[in-house]
Amino acid sequence: MMDIDEIKSFLPHQYPFLLLDRIVEVEKGVSIAGYKNVTINEPYFNGHFPGKPIMPGVLIIEAMAQVSGILGYVTAGRSAADGSIHLLAGSNKVRFKRPVRPGDQLRLESRLLSNKHGIWKFDCRGLVDGEVVCVAEIMSAERKP
Template identity: 50%
Template sequence: MSDDAIKLPVDVSCILHLLPHRYPFLLVDRVVELEPNQRIRAYKNVTFNEPFFQGHFPGRPVMPGVLVVEAMAQAGGLLTQLSQPRDKISEGKLFYLVKVDNARFNRMVVPGDKLEFEVRVKRLIRNMALYDCTASVDGQVVASAEILCAEGKE
């Protein structure tokens, strides 16, 4: 490994430098595997303290599917950022969700789950990246989607 290689795991303090998202919308806690420009594995620990559980749903808390999709997109943004040479990483670079295809939800995500993301680069097109994403809990796929993100203009 070169001196330029990313040290794993990447914790939330580093993630805060790579993504512009903040509480309550930062949905990735840690990166545990990285193959630059190819794939990333990351996770979020889902706790009862998440603000969305207050209204989704009282007495039967379920993480909204759109937030699972957003979390997979954030993992994709981390893959893109962490694939850059260190001197090219831009703090808080904005990537916008452009398109979601083939979204599937196989089971609910609830407090106590460790939501694991596997995101692979399917294609890079100029300032956009197409990702193939899955989210799993205890080895079972709970959601999947193909996500297109584009880099925002400064």
């Protein structure tokens, strides 16, 4: 389990772009699960959408990429603190099943599919109350110092 301080030791992201609050499971080289607590205080809700706020899909994808990046770091025994970085390289098979709204706790799950020549591929999904809200295949490119 990782709290926000440990998450920040792995990722270079800062407010308002750090989209993880807690990691609850991690198995090196296999899978990871974490949470993003979605609150009305998120800055993007001012315009997305007034009167009917929903979390932008691209930010759900970014949250999946962040949790996947931590799995990549843990698997490789590195972190952003050593100068390495996982850059979002692509997303495939993205499907949104229902909106994510303020008050939801977004569970982010990622399973490592492959790592070849510094290109990592992950099978991801987001859930709210056990219901799938998004699925995607995320790719990241690891850059070492």
